[in-house]
Amino acid sequence: MNVNNIQKLHPKNRGYQKGHPVRKRNEGKGNDCYCENLFQDKEKDHIMSSPQEKQQSPVGGYHNRYSPRMIGRSFEAVAPRRPYGEANLSIQGSMPAKKERFNRLLDGLKKGQIQHDFKLERAAKTYEPIRSIRSGAFGIVCEAVETSSDDKVAIKKVIHASATATLARRTLREIRLLRYIDHPNIVTLRDIFSTQCPLGIDVFLVMDLMQNNLHQIIYGNEEPLDEYYINLFLGQLLRGLEFLHVASIAHRDLKPSNLLINQDGTLRIAGFDVAKYTDNSSKKHDDEEHCYYMTQHVATLPYRAPELLFVLPEHSTAVDMWAVGCIFGEMVIRNELLPGRSVQGQIKMLLTMLGHPPQHVINQIRCNQTRNLIPVNERKTNAEWDFIMYCRFRGDDQIVRGHCDTIDFVKQLFQYDATKRISIQDALAHPFIQRVVEPQGSQKQCPFRVKKDMMQVEDLSHQELIEIMKQDVKSAENSYEMRYIRKNEMRSGDSTGSTSSDRLSADPPMEQQEKMMKDMATQIATSESSSVH
Numbered sequence: 001m002n003v004n005n006i007q008k009l010h011p012k013n014r015g016y017q018k019g020h021p022v023r024k025r026n027e028g029k030g031n032d033c034y035c036e037n038l039f040q041d042k043e044k045d046h047i048m049s050s051p052q053e054k055q056q057s058p059v060g061g062y063h064n065r066y067s068p069r070m071i072g073r074s075f076e077a078v079a080p081r082r083p084y085g086e087a088n089l090s091i092q093g094s095m096p097a098k099k100e101r102f103n104r105l106l107d108g109l110k111k112g113q114i115q116h117d118f119k120l121e122r123a124a125k126t127y128e129p130i131r132s133i134r135s136g137a138f139g140i141v142c143e144a145v146e147t148s149s150d151d152k153v154a155i156k157k158v159i160h161a162s163a164t165a166t167l168a169r170r171t172l173r174e175i176r177l178l179r180y181i182d183h184p185n186i187v188t189l190r191d192i193f194s195t196q197c198p199l200g201i202d203v204f205l206v207m208d209l210m211q212n213n214l215h216q217i218i219y220g221n222e223e224p225l226d227e228y229y230i231n232l233f234l235g236q237l238l239r240g241l242e243f244l245h246v247a248s249i250a251h252r253d254l255k256p257s258n259l260l261i262n263q264d265g266t267l268r269i270a271g272f273d274v275a276k277y278t279d280n281s282s283k284k285h286d287d288e289e290h291c292y293y294m295t296q297h298v299a300t301l302p303y304r305a306p307e308l309l310f311v312l313p314e315h316s317t318a319v320d321m322w323a324v325g326c327i328f329g330e331m332v333i334r335n336e337l338l339p340g341r342s343v344q345g346q347i348k349m350l351l352t353m354l355g356h357p358p359q360h361v362i363n364q365i366r367c368n369q370t371r372n373l374i375p376v377n378e379r380k381t382n383a384e385w386d387f388i389m390y391c392r393f394r395g396d397d398q399i400v401r402g403h404c405d406t407i408d409f410v411k412q413l414f415q416y417d418a419t420k421r422i423s424i425q426d427a428l429a430h431p432f433i434q435r436v437v438e439p440q441g442s443q444k445q446c447p448f449r450v451k452k453d454m455m456q457v458e459d460l461s462h463q464e465l466i467e468i469m470k471q472d473v474k475s476a477e478n479s480y481e482m483r484y485i486r487k488n489e490m491r492s493g494d495s496t497g498s499t500s501s502d503r504l505s506a507d508p509p510m511e512q513q514e515k516m517m518k519d520m521a522t523q524i525a526t527s528e529s530s531s532v533h
């Protein structure tokens with residue numbers, strides 16, 4: 001495969017060739033996101049030492065891998081991206097006297113907006129919203145303070161959560177997945193409550209606040225992500241996924257903005273609204289799913305596995321492993337690896353970059369329109385990962401090119417055939433991961449009731465979803481109160497260490513679990529076939 005084709009394909013490079021303005025190395029700095037702190041030392045070091053000094057340095061490390069020629073060429077050509085978080089609204093330079101007044105005005109407007117967006121009713125005594133973090137298609141997220149403890153939290157508001165079956169199912173999936181999970185690499189849900197709205201209920205999920213997400217980390221700093229951090233984040237992502245995949249739960253929307261990162265480098269997976277228990281035979285909502293994947297907002301397209309793009313009959317936890325490959329690649333090359341902007345564009349991108357899928361995969365595509373996108377007589381070569389993953393911006397061939405086990409790892413993640421794609425267990429045992437990720441002991445299992453609850457979600461009608469969601473919110477409110485009482489008990493001396501969620505999630509023995517899951521799957525299958533006839 002010709003590398004130039006790959007580079008031309010990328011929207012940013014297309015823009016550059018058409019004469020987009022380019023930014024010089026130190027322009028556009030000053031985004032006050034935390035990743036600057038995280039990488040401060042490296043950056044200072046980088047600024048202090050000239051390229052020549054770095055080349056002459058006897059230590060073979062991060063800086064040594066830059067050649068002066070590379071630095072000159074790459075940074076002139078590439079405009080550093082703005083961070084994903086808040087826009088920088090402060091005015092610099094021209095009107096210093098008015099700046100303060102303008103900022104005060106903006107602050108007032110922002111405060112008004114957040115009070116309007118987060119009318120917490122009963123919970124207003126418990127949480128005080130401070131600033132907006134993000135507003136998306138389905139919900140808005142703000143930073144808040146829990147007034148009793150002064151803890152900082154993030155509150156996600158799912159607007160009109162009960163208005164449609166899809167929204168209700170998305171909300172219920174997130175609630176049911178997160179409420180009994182306590183894992184170092186999965187976002188912590190602290191509380192749930194709801195308020196009335198004209199179309200039913202708005203649901204609020206209160207989580208521990210994380211300072212940043214991986215998107216901000218990748219693009220919010222001028223320097224490429226250090227190899228140390230790439231490996232640190234990759235290792236934690238795989239650990240979080242192992243916990244889910246062993247329980248047959250697929251996240252299905254992994255992307256850098258759903259990987260939250262704290263100042264100490266802890267990564268937690270978030271955004272579980274399309275997560276699914278994948279080990280049952282329910283096909284009841286295939287049409288709804290199909291429609292969702294064809295219309296879902298474009299930001300997640302670059303991470304979407306071929307079985308979702310081609311709408312193949314089965315998909316499972318393998319979709320997440322494809323996304324892991326995309327995220328790993330993005331951390332290395334500091335660009336989306338497969339940056340399609342429409343479903344068709346994404347499919348074409350895959351075909352051009354990775355070659356054609358094997359014939360047996362093409363044969364499984366039910367939709368003629370999709371199948372017609374794959375030209376019959378054209379090139380079918382395999383992807384040249386050496387070139388794709390080579391980061392010309394960092395002039396750094398150590399991460400990928402230098403190691404064939406890295407290339408092998410990437411190849412195994414980007415298998416078109418989901419059944420041949422590397423599993424999470426094999427990924428963790430892969431020589432590349434063994435080489436770069438600190439080994440950890442075995443981890444605890446996902447509580448049985450999470451699997452059970454997730455399985456049920458897929459089988460509910462809109463009305464049932466609303467009822468169950470209301471029940472879940474109510475019981476979560478009660479268990480939050482229990483946790484709250486428990487926390488106070490522990491503070492006042494009782495320190496057995498078990499939380500109310502631990503007590504609620506005591507698991508039956510493994511054989512009993514398997515039997516219960518099988519019984520439920522049979523029940524679902526029976527109710528489906530009786531509703532068809």
Ligand SMILES: Nc1ncnc2c1ncn2[C@@H]1O[C@H](COP(=O)(O)OP(=O)(O)OP(=O)(O)O)[C@@H](O)[C@H]1O
Nearest residue numbers: 134136138139141154207208209210213257258271
């Ligand atoms: N606990 C948290 N701490 C800090 N920020 C958070 C937290 N949870 C979510 N966010 C921020 O809000 C954004 C959206 O969160 P989330 O993915 O849960 O919402 P969403 O509506 O599913 O969005 P999307 O559809 O883009 O995935 C995240 O990318 C992150 O920046």
